[in-house]
Amino acid sequence: MxxxxxxxxxxxxxxxxxxxxxxxRFVHWIALHSPIGLIDKYxxxxxxxxxxxxxxxxxxxxxxxxxTGLMSGNTKDARAIEGGIMHSAVAQFTPTRFYECAYxxxxxxxxxxxxxxxxxxxxxxxxxxxxxAAFNEDGWDRLDFPVVQVQAIVDSNxxxxxxxxxxxxxxxLRWVGNRPGVNPNTGKGVVYSIRYRYRPxxxxxxxxxxxxxxxxxxxxxxxxxxPLNQSCIVNRxxxxxxxxxxxxxxxxxxxxxxxxxxxxxxxx
Numbered sequence: 001m002x003x004x005x006x007x008x009x010x011x012x013x014x015x016x017x018x019x020x021x022x023x024x025r026f027v028h029w030i031a032l033h034s035p036i037g038l039i040d041k042y043x044x045x046x047x048x049x050x051x052x053x054x055x056x057x058x059x060x061x062x063x064x065x066x067x068t069g070l071m072s073g074n075t076k077d078a079r080a081i082e083g084g085i086m087h088s089a090v091a092q093f094t095p096t097r098f099y100e101c102a103y104x105x106x107x108x109x110x111x112x113x114x115x116x117x118x119x120x121x122x123x124x125x126x127x128x129x130x131x132x133a134a135f136n137e138d139g140w141d142r143l144d145f146p147v148v149q150v151q152a153i154v155d156s157n158x159x160x161x162x163x164x165x166x167x168x169x170x171x172x173l174r175w176v177g178n179r180p181g182v183n184p185n186t187g188k189g190v191v192y193s194i195r196y197r198y199r200p201x202x203x204x205x206x207x208x209x210x211x212x213x214x215x216x217x218x219x220x221x222x223x224x225x226x227p228l229n230q231s232c233i234v235n236r237x238x239x240x241x242x243x244x245x246x247x248x249x250x251x252x253x254x255x256x257x258x259x260x261x262x263x264x265x266x267x268x
Contacts, residue, residue: 012214012228016096019229020068024120028064028099031115036060057240059115065099066121067110071234092208093118093234097227112230116204126197129238133173135180135189144241145198146171155180155192202234 034055055061071091098107126148133141147168153161157180165177173194180190209231215223235243 012097012226015229016098019070019094019096023068023070023096025066025068025100025122026095026118027121028067028095028110028112029061029117029119030064030111031059031061031113031117034058034060057115061117064110064116065101065108067095067099069093069095069118089236089239090205091202091234092231093202093204094229094231097229110230112204112207112210112232114204114206118202118204118234119199120201123199125200127200128195128197130193130195132191132193134191135175135182137182137189139175139179140169140172141175142172143194143196145237147173147196147198149197151195151197153192153194155190156183157190161192201237203237203240205233205235205240207232 036055071093095110095112098109101107128151129145131143133143135141150163150166150168150173153166155161159178159180161178161180165175165179167174167176180192182188183190207230209229212228212230213225214228215225217223
């Protein structure tokens, strides 16, 4: 706050500077309802179109920009972590008002919305996941999260696969050598266990402060209304995935355009 005589003005740049000094840099991806494959706006999905790696959870993602934000109020670990980042499953997130930009560019305002994604800008920070999957007939398997590095794969027959048998493609697994194949008893793809690494990210679940305004005295125009920083609740990707699956169990839900059914021979 800035005191001028009897006037008290709130300076939003002070909050921005505090966030920049203590926060972490993220890449913000904005979410749109996915139109991929739709022939009518009331369709929930088109499962027979090619998978798009930018589409997930019924949303199409476009890169918004780089921002700096603070996480707080972590529900699974109440300890404060130095440097502004927390081991957050669910947390409150407050970004600066503007994306970072070059010195000769006009700053662009940040607008958060539900389903938006936040990735750490530093791409070499990875987390590990153990998952069961099944081979698909087209030789490309889509897993729960975009794969960056594969650590180990072993199938239901006890066969292990190495890096000569697969490659990471569009965040999924492309089989190029030995492959699990089909279970002759079920006619479905062989089940395998995979341990892989992926980039952690967060989803915006709901906005706490979408429109937060203050008034201040402007020497030229008089009283001015200024929008302050937005604030929201974010979920780590594995929490968001579990919530989505719980909703699906209650009935059909609009989902992303996916690949063939897990281990099946046909569109999901």
